[in-house]
Amino acid sequence: MAEIQLGVIEARYADMIWAHEPVTSSELVKMTAIEFNWKRTTAHNVLRRLIDKGLFRNENGVVTAVISRDKFYSMQSRQYVEDTFSGSLPAFIAAFMQSSQITADEAEEIRKMIDRTEE
Numbered sequence: 761m762a763e764i765q766l767g768v769i770e771a772r773y774a775d776m777i778w779a780h781e782p783v784t785s786s787e788l789v790k791m792t793a794i795e796f797n798w799k800r801t802t803a804h805n806v807l808r809r810l811i812d813k814g815l816f817r818n819e820n821g822v823v824t825a826v827i828s829r830d831k832f833y834s835m836q837s838r839q840y841v842e843d844t845f846s847g848s849l850p851a852f853i854a855a856f857m858q859s860s861q862i863t864a865d866e867a868e869e870i871r872k873m874i875d876r877t878e879e
Contacts, residue, residue, distance in 0.1 A: 763839055764813050764832070769796070773806050774815055778829040785821050 766774060776791060777783060783791075788807060792798040798806075807823065810816050815827050827835075845851040862870075 764815065764827075764835070766810075766813075770806060770810060772796075774810055774832075775829070777807075777810070777816060777823055778825060782822050782824045785818060785823055788823060 773792065773796075776795065777788065780787070780791070785804065785807065789798075789800045789803045792803040792806075793800075796802075807816070807818065811818055815825065815832065816823050817826055841847060841849060841852045845855070
């Protein structure tokens with residue numbers, strides 16, 4: 761699947777849609793008026809861009825996800841590791857661990873994830 765780039769506002773709008781889907785486009789217009797102070801045309805234009813990028817569909821005025829929030833952010837994370845660390849997850853983890861501490865619970869959860877992928 762092609763890489764999908766979102767600006768900050770597009771990402772916030774996408775998160776709003778994922779949180780409320782299925783949602784009508786008229787409900788989105790109301791929500792964006794409150795959240796972003798947008799006019800109807802802006803809400804529809806940004807929605808159209810998100811649809812064109814393949815994240816959502818609008819059928820008969822009802823907006824639903826084509827790609828779930830979890831799947832999208834998983835794809836973004838993988839692309840970041842690929843672009844920044846030449847695809848090396850250990851290099852990413854080493855860089856992350858240089859400035860961060862993890863709890864015993866987090867370490868155990870990571871061990872469980874590794875065990876599941878090795879099975």
